[in-house]
Amino acid sequence: MTAHATRADEDADDLDVEEALALVKENPGRTPGDHAPNDRSPGGERPDAPHRHRATDWTEARAVAERAARHGRGGGRAGYLTPVAVPLASALGLTLAAPLMALTDLPSFDTSAMDGWAVSGPGPWDVRDEGVLAGHAEHAPLTDGEAVRIATGARIPPDTTAVLRSEHGRTDATGRLHVTADAGAPHTVTHGQDIRPRGQECRSGDQLLPVGTLVTPAVLGMAAAAGYDTLSTVPRPRADVFVLGDELLSEGLPHDGLIRDALGPMLPPWLRALGAEVTAVRRVGDDEDALYEALTASDAEVVVTTGGTAAGPVDHVHPTLRRIGADLLVDGVKVRPGHPMLLARTKEDQHLVGLPGNPLAAVSGLLTLAEPLLRTLGARPAPEPYALPLRDAVQGHPYDTRLVPVSLRGDLALPLLYNGPAMLRGIAAADALAVVPPGGTRPGQEAELLDLPWATGGIGVCFT
Ligand SMILES: Nc1nc2c(c(=O)[nH]1)N[C@H]1C(S)=C(S)[C@@H](COP(=O)(O)OP(=O)(O)OC[C@H]3O[C@@H](n4cnc5c(N)ncnc54)[C@H](O)[C@@H]3O)O[C@H]1N2
Numbered sequence: 001m002t003a004h005a006t007r008a009d010e011d012a013d014d015l016d017v018e019e020a021l022a023l024v025k026e027n028p029g030r031t032p033g034d035h036a037p038n039d040r041s042p043g044g045e046r047p048d049a050p051h052r053h054r055a056t057d058w059t060e061a062r063a064v065a066e067r068a069a070r071h072g073r074g075g076g077r078a079g080y081l082t083p084v085a086v087p088l089a090s091a092l093g094l095t096l097a098a099p100l101m102a103l104t105d106l107p108s109f110d111t112s113a114m115d116g117w118a119v120s121g122p123g124p125w126d127v128r129d130e131g132v133l134a135g136h137a138e139h140a141p142l143t144d145g146e147a148v149r150i151a152t153g154a155r156i157p158p159d160t161t162a163v164l165r166s167e168h169g170r171t172d173a174t175g176r177l178h179v180t181a182d183a184g185a186p187h188t189v190t191h192g193q194d195i196r197p198r199g200q201e202c203r204s205g206d207q208l209l210p211v212g213t214l215v216t217p218a219v220l221g222m223a224a225a226a227g228y229d230t231l232s233t234v235p236r237p238r239a240d241v242f243v244l245g246d247e248l249l250s251e252g253l254p255h256d257g258l259i260r261d262a263l264g265p266m267l268p269p270w271l272r273a274l275g276a277e278v279t280a281v282r283r284v285g286d287d288e289d290a291l292y293e294a295l296t297a298s299d300a301e302v303v304v305t306t307g308g309t310a311a312g313p314v315d316h317v318h319p320t321l322r323r324i325g326a327d328l329l330v331d332g333v334k335v336r337p338g339h340p341m342l343l344a345r346t347k348e349d350q351h352l353v354g355l356p357g358n359p360l361a362a363v364s365g366l367l368t369l370a371e372p373l374l375r376t377l378g379a380r381p382a383p384e385p386y387a388l389p390l391r392d393a394v395q396g397h398p399y400d401t402r403l404v405p406v407s408l409r410g411d412l413a414l415p416l417l418y419n420g421p422a423m424l425r426g427i428a429a430a431d432a433l434a435v436v437p438p439g440g441t442r443p444g445q446e447a448e449l450l451d452l453p454w455a456t457g458g459i460g461v462c463f464t
């Protein structure tokens with residue numbers, strides 16, 4: 001939104017630290033941790049900035065978003081959506097709603113591990129005329145001293161004692177099969193050699209994978225091998241995206257105070273990477289009624305709005321949430337950028353994530369609020385927390401957590417420049433966001449990292 005009333009404080013965020021130092025000097029008895037709620041904040045807000053006094057701690061905000069889904073009708077206490085059976089071809093990236101139990105023994109019959117001969121007893125052997133190929137019905141039992149050609153994966157005829165690999169045997173002029181020697185030593189033929197016994201991998205009814213497993217290509221293969229045609233999975237939560245702002249252009253160069261919409265192209269694939277099915281992406285003008293119509297018409301589990309979260313004259317998110325009687329669960333977060341982000345329950349089974357309009361602030365809201373919410377709804381596994389030393393010192397905000405784009409180089413994270421709230425240049429080159437605690441970090445100090453979904457190359461990366 002172009003309203004200049006919101007602009008006054010915006011650049012001030014880049015001056016956070018200086019402003020904060022001034023603040024501390026003016027209030028010598030105060031330390032960053034006991035920042036009184038109604039102070040003029042280092043972000044430059046007015047004392048009466050509506051969200052400040054309610055701002056939630058960053059860690060707590062993520063926990064609230066994770067728990068929020070558990071209050072909906074759909075998933076009960078676990079919070080995830082009602083499971084559905086989907087064909088294997090549609091299950092990639094979803095989460096198993098039930099443990100994967102083997103529907104068969106694997107292998108389901110004794111099978112040859114090699115191309116060669118199935119032999120019975122010690123050699124040499126008489127070789128049967130007709131061989132055994134994979135996919136064929138069971139052959140007649142071998143008698144002692146008999147062999148039959150066999151292919152990898154073929155059923156082992158009854159009374160076979162071993163499989164002799166083709167490179168370890170030869171037939172003589174009379175057709176008898178002999179074990180060959182390697183450097184003078186004959187190859188050994190031990191009992192059961194190169195036979196995969198039925199049930200070697202699993203028995204029917206064994207648990208192969210626990211509930212909550214992410215369906216990867218390997219899981220699809222395992223499920224097919226174990227006899228599945230469909231899988232019981234938690235569906236992707238549906239997400240509608242409403243991009244607010246009259247100043248936004250969908251194409252071409254910025255002109256006459258208008259700028260390109262950066263969030264319309266960025267959010268849908270990012271939300272998909274976080275496990276959502278994006279059901280709508282709509283531009284909504286700076287008009288309270290239009291926003292009201294859009295919100296009340298949506299039946300997605302998650303509504304994501306961008307912009308309009310602050311207190312400017314055309315910032316309609318708060319008034320509209322009041323109008324629809326939404327329950328505001330998070331109203332501002334102690335994080336930079338992105339502190340005006342919000343989370344509301346708009347209907348029994350619907351939550352709204354209000355992302356600030358500044359593009360990096362929107363990313364911050366995405367990872368702080370949308371990620372845990374979508375993760376719970378989709379029953380996706382939580383990323384393993386990890387930390388790396390930051391190569392360079394990072395200035396901290398005096399009171400709030402900072403999320404700073406970093407590039408990963410070996411065992412170090414390199415803080416990137418161009419990390420202002422309105423900038424995407426840093427994040428576009430980043431692998432992760434470093435969680436910088438209030439007060440900042442020294443060179444070499446470890447910081448928690450939030451991987452960007454594509455940087456990990458995980459199965460969560462599903463942009464299409
Ligand atoms: N009086 C106050 N003003 C502001 C505060 C505050 O606390 N009190 N907070 C500032 C901070 S911090 C942020 S972040 C922004 C959040 O503003 P909104 O969520 O209301 O977003 P807008 O005002 O609509 O836009 C902010 C900024 O971002 C640009 N924008 C919006 N949408 C897009 C988009 N899709 N693609 C690219 N850029 C976008 C917009 O043009 C503005 O420049 O509020 C501060 N003000």
Ligand code: MOO
Pocket residue numbers: 010013043335336337338339340356358360361421422
């Ligand atoms: O500019 Mo705002 O700090 O929250 O992103």
